[in-house]
Amino acid sequence: MTEKKWSRNVALVGTGMSKFGAFSDKTSRDLFVEAFCDLKNYVDKGFDPKRIEALYLGNFSSDQFEKQAHLAPILASWIGISPVPTMRIEDACASGGVALRQAALAIASGEYDVVLVGGVEKMTDLHIAQVTEALGTAADSQFEIPAGFTFPGFYAAMATAYMAKYDAPKEAFYHVSIKNHKNGALNDNAQYQLTIRQIMESKKERAAIKGRPVPEWEDEMEFLSDPKGNPNIAWPMALFDCSPVSDGAAVALLVAEDLAQEFTDKPLYLIGSGQASDGALPDRETLASIPAAKLAGAQAYRMAGINPEDIDLAEVHDCFTIAEIMASEDLGFFPHGEGWKAAMQGKTARNGDRPINTSGGLKAKGHPVGASGVGQVVEIWKQLHGIAGERQIEGEPRIGLTHNVGGSGQTCVVNIFERRD
């Protein structure tokens, strides 16, 4: 693929999100309105919603989860921006990141100046068995599903391949989980706001209250190593390796670069974007890496004219802990086979060389599928503006990257944002 030049550049002038979690009293519409109202807090010069010229909505499967397809015009109507053009973009769990990229291309084309990107998923209304079935439609029904796997199984196969190839211990995954829960505990919008240690202590307390034997876990590593604390889902992926089933929405407001200052003094600039696809898992040469992620990342770096070492922080698609470790390699932050060591050494912690998933990631912040890719952008916005509160990383970060994966790697999209002021 030769590199193309966009006809004009695109800026991000604000983001918003609902709380992520399980909300039995809220629909996609409610969550989306919540995220849209939050946006107004961050577009610091304010804006008239009538300036929005289109809505690009990332959503995986409201048709299965809520019996509501054709969601984009409905949400536009609910936030009062009809009759602007609207559409839903679906690329499984990468829907949100792809929606953002398409919205950016639509601005670059000259057709729109101001575009709202949304992501939403309302997953918790169904029985968990139905959720598993719905999520399973993101896998290849002819070449993956017949293997008998659901998604924990696919990523377990990748984790097994990774461990075998690089001699990585299962403990490396625990470090990802502990870190992301620590970060999520500092994020008011996160689904899980407890650290693994707090979860461990609360389990001990509950056992004591109920008069059961109190487990003798000394620390998080002991807790996560014990199937009673951290039951296996699909070995080596255990409960605390898996992101949850979530409800949530997020939005991002993109505008043509030359208009950005009308909305905020501190826009971010979309300096790189890349996307790639792949066939089913059995087609791949390796399971210890996601080829589409490498391609999407490389494309985004080329467009931005930067290297992986220029990235100050990244929100990556940790649907499972192994996915974060593979991403940290596929994106070039660490050599292949070194990502697990970096995780164990704390290099990806908030105070590490390469902070990853300061928001808590999909693991702790939650994974409302279509919203996740846009939710990542919310964290980049906050960190690059120094408004991430207790989880703010030091050193005035200027460049942040988002990495969003669909299925077992059939889609990957990477977007890179820069603060210039």
Next chain:
Amino acid sequence: MTEKKWSRNVALVGTGMSKFGAFSDKTSRDLFVEAFCDLKNYVDKGFDPKRIEALYLGNFSSDQFEKQAHLAPILASWIGISPVPTMRIEDACASGGVALRQAALAIASGEYDVVLVGGVEKMTDLHIAQVTEALGTAADSQFEIPAGFTFPGFYAAMATAYMAKYDAPKEAFYHVSIKNHKNGALNDNAQYQLTIRQIMESKKERAAIKGRPVPEWEDEMEFLSDPKGNPNIAWPMALFDCSPVSDGAAVALLVAEDLAQEFTDKPLYLIGSGQASDGALPDRETLASIPAAKLAGAQAYRMAGINPEDIDLAEVHDCFTIAEIMASEDLGFFPHGEGWKAAMQGKTARNGDRPINTSGGLKAKGHPVGASGVGQVVEIWKQLHGIAGERQIEGEPRIGLTHNVGGSGQTCVVNIFERRD
């Protein structure tokens, strides 16, 4: 909305489609490959599929119909174009037309030079009650579905409003159906290749063979007026007012205008494109028109710098016969309240002033939802190239329009193509 200028223009260099129909032995993948192989027949200078840089796929709900979401990267893999970026665009029955518009914007942005647009739906694997339920997810689950309607009901309400407002007889709808079946009978790819008269005669013959009383229908109008020939579905919409449940796929190859001659000596140029959205049916001021269609059409005409009278032929979204009549008014071909008369006077027939749905339309060609908007472009390609066989219209048509509607009008997209050579 102010009018914007695209950074560069877009050409159509070929189209392809599968047969539309009910194929118990074919999946979406098979149908899509069939359509892609057909494309090669029309890109007259040939092309290397490796030149394709992205796939924009219109699909309404493969997740419900085939338990297969995340379809775009799978189809890319099946036609051998991985790892190009791929995505599914969903706007209910307008998915195909919207996918084409987004692909065009992506080319205009400078990011891609050559983009494949696809549309596909495989609907006939489910029981018809499940199909009705799946299609129902395209309606608003909070403000439309609770009224007790499925789609024939929504369009019946519009037909009733239209008849009341403009004193239109039910017979006007029969003329649309008769015309579209006549056109479909001349289209090898159509689901129904019998005229209404042939269907009537075959019903008589079957009655005779089975020793039942033979109905005394003299002509199509008598047949369609008789509930034994044309049973009511949702009055005034009867069986022959409704498009069928279908399987099918269609593709279109879009390229940057300056590259078009590398693919064909006879490209078409996308000279106009418009899209708009709307809220649920109860929000509308009128049911006798689709406001989003008027907006989308007006936008496309402004971009093209032409008027409705410049359109030589149109493929419009006749999911129900009333929809074709409303479209013929919303697009400005006839004044409001005159569309039904034009239909009765034969003005929209192949040899009329304003040929509409020469392909047979959704009514006779079939309506594989996500494919329909792209299938419309296939007909425009053939007619503007003079290769539509027995259904070719006269007078060397140069400008053709497609009109694709989602839901009960929540989405509408209009694209206009011109032949210049």
